[in-house]
Amino acid sequence: MENQDRREFTFLGSGGGGGGNNNDVLRGGPHNKPMMIKEVDFFSNSTSERSARNNNKKPHDHDDETAVKDIGSSTHQVSDPAGVNTGLNLHTPSSGMLKSAYDQERPNIELIKLRGELDRLHDENGKLRGMLDQITKNYSELQGQLLMAMQKQAQEYHQGQKVEPNGMSSQRISAQQIMDTRPSTALDVNDPSVSDDNKTQELSVSLSNTMEVMSKERDRHMIKVPRKQTCTEDGLDQSSQSWGSPKSPKLDEAKGEEQAPEVPFRKARVSVRARSDAPLISDGCQWRKYGQKMAKGNPCPRAYYRCTMAVGCPVRKQVQRCAEDKTILTTTYEGNHNHPLPPAATAMANTTSAAAAMLLSGSTTSKEALTSSGFFPSSMPYVSTMATLSASAPFPTITLDLTQSPSCNPVQLLHRIPSPSATFPLPLHGVPPQLLGHPMYFPPKLPAPQVLGQRHSHTSMVETVTAAIASDPNFTTALAAAISTIMRAPRSNDGSTNPTNGVPAGLPGSPQLPQSCTTFSTN
DNA sequence: CGGGTTTGACCAGCGC
DNA sequence: GCGCTGGTCAAACCCG
Numbered sequence: 001m002e003n004q005d006r007r008e009f010t011f012l013g014s015g016g017g018g019g020g021n022n023n024d025v026l027r028g029g030p031h032n033k034p035m036m037i038k039e040v041d042f043f044s045n046s047t048s049e050r051s052a053r054n055n056n057k058k059p060h061d062h063d064d065e066t067a068v069k070d071i072g073s074s075t076h077q078v079s080d081p082a083g084v085n086t087g088l089n090l091h092t093p094s095s096g097m098l099k100s101a102y103d104q105e106r107p108n109i110e111l112i113k114l115r116g117e118l119d120r121l122h123d124e125n126g127k128l129r130g131m132l133d134q135i136t137k138n139y140s141e142l143q144g145q146l147l148m149a150m151q152k153q154a155q156e157y158h159q160g161q162k163v164e165p166n167g168m169s170s171q172r173i174s175a176q177q178i179m180d181t182r183p184s185t186a187l188d189v190n191d192p193s194v195s196d197d198n199k200t201q202e203l204s205v206s207l208s209n210t211m212e213v214m215s216k217e218r219d220r221h222m223i224k225v226p227r228k229q230t231c232t233e234d235g236l237d238q239s240s241q242s243w244g245s246p247k248s249p250k251l252d253e254a255k256g257e258e259q260a261p262e263v264p265f266r267k268a269r270v271s272v273r274a275r276s277d278a279p280l281i282s283d284g285c286q287w288r289k290y291g292q293k294m295a296k297g298n299p300c301p302r303a304y305y306r307c308t309m310a311v312g313c314p315v316r317k318q319v320q321r322c323a324e325d326k327t328i329l330t331t332t333y334e335g336n337h338n339h340p341l342p343p344a345a346t347a348m349a350n351t352t353s354a355a356a357a358m359l360l361s362g363s364t365t366s367k368e369a370l371t372s373s374g375f376f377p378s379s380m381p382y383v384s385t386m387a388t389l390s391a392s393a394p395f396p397t398i399t400l401d402l403t404q405s406p407s408c409n410p411v412q413l414l415h416r417i418p419s420p421s422a423t424f425p426l427p428l429h430g431v432p433p434q435l436l437g438h439p440m441y442f443p444p445k446l447p448a449p450q451v452l453g454q455r456h457s458h459t460s461m462v463e464t465v466t467a468a469i470a471s472d473p474n475f476t477t478a479l480a481a482a483i484s485t486i487m488r489a490p491r492s493n494d495g496s497t498n499p500t501n502g503v504p505a506g507l508p509g510s511p512q513l514p515q516s517c518t519t520f521s522t523n
Numbered sequence: 524c525g526g527g528t529t530t531g532a533c534c535a536g537c538g539c
Numbered sequence: 540g541c542g543c544t545g546g547t548c549a550a551a552c553c554c555g
Contacts, residue, residue: 288526288527288528289527289528289529290528290546290547290548290549291529291530291546291547291548292528292529292530293544293545293546293547295544295545296543296544296545302545304546304547308526308527318546524555525554525555526553526554526555527552527553527554527555528551528552528553528554529550529551529552529553530549530550530551530552531548531549531550531551532547532548532549532550533546533547533548533549534545534546534547534548535544535545535546535547536543536544536545536546537542537543537544537545538541538542538543538544539540539541539542539543
């Protein structure tokens with residue numbers, strides 16, 4: 001089991017170490033510098049650093065390097081190495097130097113070439129850094145827009161939403177929306193009329209700030225909900241209903257400022273369903289298993305993990321295999337990390353946090369706030385991911401279901417979903433083409449498209465979710481529209497009415513989603 | 524030996 | 540009040 005956790009991080013490590021070394025890597029150990037950090041350093045480093053590397057490679061060239069520096073001022077300005085050579089040619093043959101002198105000059109020529117190459121690499125790094133910044137900015141924007149949409153919809157919902165007491169009606173509406181909703185009918189977060197001030201403010205926040213905002217937003221929306229088991233589905237969902245109950249003093253203590261002690265409610269959770277033979281999916285974080293239980297209705301044990309990347313990190317996750325299809329691994333996350341994360345983990349954390357915030361922003365008035373609704377833009381060429389939201393449970397959960405086939409018909413997916421859940425697509429096309437084509441791009445262990453189409457091996461949520469966000473320019477609009485639809489949809493206000501009420505997960509005809517009261521589905 | 528997993532025990536919420 | 544269940548704890552154990 002312990003090897004599973006270590007295997008999670010091999011893609012982040014330097015690649016040469018064993019399991020324990022990988023742990024050290026993630027803790028920022030001095031000996032095994034994570035590859036990702038190396039990349040960052042490479043993006044941000046200076047030419048001098050690379051020169052130092054060259055010096056390490058050729059320490060005996062130090063004098064020559066110094067000689068190069070003597071002409072470096074002109075060389076540096078001439079970014080084209082060819083220009084440098086031209087200048088040298090003017091000096092050497094035409095000046096009538098002796099052959100020995102010329103031979104003495106040759107190392108300098110090579111060094112100048114190297115210098116030019118370094119400059120070229122520097123420029124390239126600058127471009128890459130800009131690209132990375134742009135990606136990060138876009139991601140921040142997306143999150144900000146998501147948050148804005150959530151806030152707006154939450155406000156609207158609080159103001160005038162009428163409750164749909166009939167869960168089945170909600171389901172029908174959900175289906176209609178799923179089949180018929182178009183982006184044009186949904187909230188366009190790109191619309192400048194939508195809270196420009198707030199939007200600007202939100203868009204300007206960094207990733208971490210976004211996380212913080214979302215966390216605060218989420219905490220603000222924490223509600224006191226009587227713990228009630230309304231779902232009859234097995235396994236994870238039942239556990240999820242009680243997860244985060246205030247009975248864990250240590251957890252509350254660990255949450256500290258993040259969660260008021262008098263608030264008995266828990267955080268929203270984000271579940272991930274993925275096909276994987278591996279016991280765990282790689283999410284970029286380091287986890288320690290602290291318990292295992294046999295859940296009712298599921299022969300597969302449920303494992304409990306907590307984040308160990310920092311002391312007191314409140315993030316926990318549950319891992320359990322689907323009873324009906326043991327190739328499906330369900331991982332449920334809760335909480336926000338209170339420490340820096342590796343890039344991959346950051347993407348995952350942000351995504352789950354956004355999803356959680358999305359849930360909570362719409363579930364503040366009642367625990368069924370997000371009972372059902374749907375969105376399925378017909379403009380989406382690939383419906384690779386479906387998201388199902390549900391707040392019918394005592395605390396809302398959003399599940400990314402990555403188990404569906406890419407070729408799966410959305411209608412079929414609809415029929416597979418046993419509960420009136422909110423569904424919307426998350427296009428998972430892959431990494432940005434500019435990254436794919438770039439030599440500095442290190443493809444993940446499993447590129448997202450492979451993850452989508454592949455039902456085996458180690459599915460990486462980070463890769464998949466990140467790819468979902470990064471790959472499709474329509475994603476922002478689509479997601480916002482989905483959120484909009486979700487928030488606007490009629491919701492069940494009856495405490496006994498929930499998506500799974502009377503529709504136990506794992507019903508015949510819904511083999512793909514046997515245990516989800518809340519499900520993101522992936523195609 | 525340190526860090527992780529295993530596993531039985533314990534606690535608290537919930538339903539009957 | 541009692542039993543069931545989920546979640547957590549912590550001692551024992553394992554492993555590199």
